[in-house]
Amino acid sequence: MTEDNFNEGFNDSDCVNVRTKRTRTGGPRSKTGCITCRLRRVKCDETKPLCMRCLRARRECEGYPSIFASAKPWEVVKLFSTGAMIKPSANPRIASNKHAIHSFHFFEKESTKKLAEVWGRELWLKAIPRAAMYSPAMWHAAIAVGSAHEAHWQKNLGAGVHQSKIEWTFGQYNRAIRALTHPDENGNPPSLDIMISASIMFMAFEMLRHEHGKAVSHVKSGISMFQEYRRQIRAGNSGEQEKALIPMSSLEQSLRPATFCNFVSLEEARTELGYYWHSLMDKLHTEFTPRFRAIAEYSESLSRECDVYKHDVTVWLDKFKKLVEGYYSQLVPLSSCQRGDIARLETYALLILQTVETIWCTDESVWDKHLNRFDRILELCRIAASSDQFGDPQCDMKKTDAYCGFQLGNGIVAATFHTIWKARAARIRQKAIQLLRAYPRREAMWDAPMVVTIGEQIDEIERGSENLYDAALRDAPADDIPIWKRVRSIGIKFGATSRVAELTYSIPKSPVGDTLVEVRRRICWNMD
Template identity: 25%
Template sequence: MQGSSESQPQGNGRRKVKTGCKTCKARRVKCDESRPACRRCVSTGRVCNGYGIWGGGDNKSPVQCSQALSIHRTPVPETQRGLTSDELMSFDWFREKTTKKLAGLFTSDFWETLVFQASVQEPAVRHAVVALSAAHRSDFSHGPSAIAARGPNAEQFMLQNYNKAISYLRSASTSENAPDIRVILITCMIFVTLEYLRGHYTSGSSHLQYGIQLLSELSPHRSDSKTLPQMSRNHTTQATDFAHNALIDSYAQLTIQSAMFGIFPSHMCVTTHDQRICAQPYNFKSIIEARQPLDDLLHKVKCLKEDFHAAIETGSTIDHTAALATQAFIQQDLFAWRQAYDRLVASLQPIINLRDLAGSIIIRVYYEMASVMAGVSLSETEMAFDAYTDNFTAIIAGFHELSRAWSLSNVQTPDPKPDMESGNFHDRGFTIESGYIPPAYYTAMKCRIPQLRRQAIHALRLMPRREGIWNGILLADVLDEVVGIEEGRPRPGDPNPASRDPASGGTENQVFMTSVNESSRISDVKVLLSDTTDETQRDTYIGYKKMMLHGNWATCKQKIERRAAVT
């Protein structure tokens, strides 16, 4: 948000304040716009009445939060107060289906516990949940206009509850008892998820960025460095600070997901551990515990890469020694993480639960991707990726392992609802958590071995789904375009022998060609998404850099031709 601005003097000689908290604007004084409560109000003992929809805080420290939301794993309530019969039906759908889908392959304290705790006490959370559930129920039909397909009142019902949630936050922010900052953060996360589910990526990212700024007020550890995430878990009081840690975990997942897609600044990402504390030695007791430090390492890699390349583009002085040292520390941490992960998997053998098995495979795939990203973070050429064919091969092997695990479970496990309760990564639908899409996309984009990149694209088409902002089918079409640009022949989506399933064996020499030459490779590919509600009406473009004659780089933009029905 920009600093406070003032207009021309009024009749009483004082300027009219246009921005800032409601208290400062009413007093016509300049506001420093700190959140949730501005410092001017706090220092003078006044109540800060906040900022618009999101309210603000009182004159208490921002870490003074509801004790009820800090109790670790209180029982999930069975009923909700103040809901109509339709709203209660939608809430029940959320409890039975939506929350299990949104959590993905890993358990989620936010979606499986904290949301329900908050919804008992807070009408804003209750109605945000109902709105999200209504949108998810419509998305469940997998049609291009799913909400409209369920009747003329379906979208209206969703929007009514969305607006109710906003109204409750507004009304609370104007009262003497401003809403708990954690309630605002919970509602904000639900709004982010709802907007991503609807395909409103700009709105969702705006909510997310605001949530990150607000969350920083709660964090016990903050970093002013552009190359380190801003906040961390509260490990010193974990048993009594369940809500804070659940919020940190959920926001950490979503920010790295968005940063990897290229629409969110890496330095705003959340880390689950204090970056000032050495992470080694790692010792994991569960799959989810192993995932958290790996996400932190991905944050570090993204920050290092973007900071280094931003310095190159702006002509700033680069401390190569410091950059290389940071890269080496990250790679050492990755090596230590893998050793601890191998010990964990060995201690858990055999892993019978499909959700745990799929989760263990996915985080191993993410480790391979993180290893490549760390290794090339300081490189200025696309040729650097050729040294990591073994890592890309391991990523593809992980997808085959996932497929075999699921196929075996279909035969051996008579589970009537595997898509919801057993971690079915094959089902077509939406989840807010990241799964196989980012590493599959990264492999197809950066590995120039045609057979491997085609298997990655094939994996996206075999198991089409959306993970937050990542749309598997759309990205498969994007990758078809990239392959066509780089390899200079009909794209894999076109009817030609090279587009056959690589896993079934191909005979075309071009599928087994060794690599793509340097001059044909493109870099800095950005997917430019549209915010149109109906996916069938959206135009998607990619921006990228391509080497031209005489070694000059040109910035290009190209429309993506859709080759498959959007799921």
Template identity: 25%
Template sequence: MEEFRNNRQPQPSTSSKSGSKTAAPETKRSRVVVSQSKRGCVTCKTRRVKCDEQKPLCRRCVQAGRLCGGYSHESQLSGALQPALKIGIRTDNHTERLSYLAAQVLSLDNDGRPLQQDCVWGRIFVQLSNQVECVKAAAAAFGAAYESSLNNAIAKGSSSAWRYYGSALTTLQSDLNSKAAGRESLALASMILACVEILSQHERNALTHFLGAVQILTQTYQSCHGVPPTDILDKINDELVRINLLIGSYALSQTPSAMFLDFQEIDIGNDAFREPELAINTAMLCLHRSYQFIESAARLRYTYPSWKEQDPVMCKGQSDAVTECRSVLDGLTAVATRLQARYSGAASTRRESEELAEIYAIRAQLRSTIIFLLCAHSPFQTAYDEHLDEFRAVVSDAAASARLMRRAKPGVYKRFSTRPGIVGPLFIVSMKCRDTPLRALATTMLNEQGREGPTDGRIMAAIGARLASLETSACNTSSPCTTLAACDVLEGQRVHGYGVSPPRVDGDGRSVVDVRFSRPKVPLLLGWGQVDYSCLDNWTFWSEAIDI
């Protein structure tokens, strides 16, 4: 606000005792008001600050890490200081708004700052989503799907979200055919669409997009003819490995051999654990290799009751994989100790808390992977009963990670990460650990978790609870008050596997998931040597709709 005086100098007024007065010109004051723009963005108008009116997104909002609401002047927001848009605000440029929402979720931390500048979901995503049409369309599709997930509309099938998704598919196919976009842009757009399907819990569709990105990358590397790939291609390759870990887990971890996909080599030595980020990358590489071994071992699962004495090559591979996992665990323990010392100090930062939480989550992943590695030689579910200490360690690390994340100040939007977290390890305990108290604890912890990549903790908890009920309902103990031990759950009563469809709304308006359970028709202990368990005809499958 400015003040200024009339350029005429005022004359001092005089008065005498006789009451005579000398008239003087009156001082005039006027106010020049810099009013708030009536055409400013929704967010600036709500916050009652001046908007710079840059289109399509206000620069003031972008620089402050806030979600710019665009320039729709018919909509009103409640809560003048709310730092981001309420869901459902209409703007004159939906694609730009949704693309920026995708950046908020994929590329910014809880403080609104960009993630690591040189990673895929940092500078690379921001640059390509602003410059390349197919990447921008994919980003808008992700933003629309994320918005629908906040409104719980994905299970009901949001027409708006799938309209953007269809448009992104069309744009990607067009750019692929016309070669209007570079290979790195096409691969990134496919990765973003895989994330849309992950968010929507359509894991098979996510795998299709993932494999499309792998194929694009493979063709790119093959066409290089010895020329070193660009830095951006290497980073996209490494991110594809992480997505493979997320959507493939233990069942689909082996990428088709005709396609190029592997981590850039990292020496697992002391230097690999200098910094948290490097340590996490080392652990991801270890998980990738372990999952590949587990997948190869699965082909022998029903060939022998145990291939430990039948296949020395596989025994060596199993031993090497377990040793590598334990070595990485030791390295992560050292990193966690250093971070814990800093986190306990007065000068600890939120980022350090988040890094420590992620280290504990990766530790839980590694421990659950060790359990699968140690049981890879045996088709019997009772093999898992030998690793109760490892199951306890999984729950302990998962609890530490969850506790640290609860202490961190939540962001306006929960960031979508392609890194594995604690839902998977906890579900493994809920599914494979038959110690009743520990299994129940893991299921309870699962129920307290939200969405994590393709999985929802509450859905996994419901599946785990039902699976436990199926296995223990036929158990007989000496006393009704006696807590069931793992040995009380007989091999023939154990569920071997499950499959889950995307959420749907049933005829009564309830959100449910259809879960398909499986167990051998003749228990392994009774039919081994007479029944071919590699044949699906010798298995029983049944489906149940479970409320979520």
């Protein structure tokens, strides 16, 4: 889809009509409101980056007056690459439409802040926005990330995203990739710093889509290019080192698997754990699959890799414990936002350990040995969920991990779902369901009411006629549910337009043998 096609879905005919002289209705017009509310001549609530009035009305919020109108041109600097030195291309935003400008504005004001928390302030707050002013590849990549991040944020707040915008976002992503495969207007290929930076941008884009394998693939591409750069430096073939548009030192820091002797901040702890988490997610989708685990020559190697993950995350937990103890020893109490961040990080560290410790087990009874850990995960999820509630001036709900998209996993709902499924002790399962009922959150594809409905179905299939509430009252142990009645796998197919889904549960056919049968259920849920 081209930008012209996209504009057809966002024509300004309505805007022309509202400019004609007519009796004004609504509240007083604000000079500092969003563009959409100003054109509609209604009072804007001035929520940033997008006003809630537009979102509630299902309108496309055009954001706030662009900073570009008063921005000074960036200074021209030379690019450093291992090949020929090139001059910056003409400013790519000159020919861009208002939607591209808006998405870049969102990227510059919102996305870069969240990315800077994970991969370094100098790179994301300064170098990459500056590079986007000169490089078409970086410009379109920034627009794609900004548009995807905004769509992710809108969906988490319950607002719909028009299909044309989704297609347009992917169009920007593809244009960024194409720009890297063609010479610029001066006939020069993209410089190495732009190539490496683009790989990091593509990683951020795929993280928003929860495509862990693709995100890690882009990181590996950037690392390979940087290793080639280092080889040329050692061989003395890099030419005269001039000032790079994006400093190589910043890129190296972002691409290097971050490990620290000791943590001095939550950002350092998040960076290291994030590397372990996304690396493991990639392994689960590529190498840690049943097909590879069944091959003896791979099995031993993969088992050793799991041992490495277990060791690294155990060390991470020790360092994290010292960091948290240091925070609590300070005179200034932690904000609820900080407590929530601490709880989320520990949650995903425990999930990594649980994953690598059980990945080789086909016996469902192995989960019965993890009940204490399940209890701890639920307590951490409760702390994280309560910290996301409105009211704490230091904790903006939109800026927490659950609403960021670049951070670990999917907030607390995915972790709670795993607990509901695998913790067969009635008290723990009931506690997890009650937690999601108390905090009916939406985190990416995870709706808390949906997970509650699935959890109740799982318990009905496994437990039979006894009600979960009654079983929890008598503290029914996990082994009350026979191994052959336990759900082995769950498939979910979402409806196209409403909150409906079809679930496929795989369970053993009988107490003996390995034959599985499928149980299909259709569910509907509400999200208030």
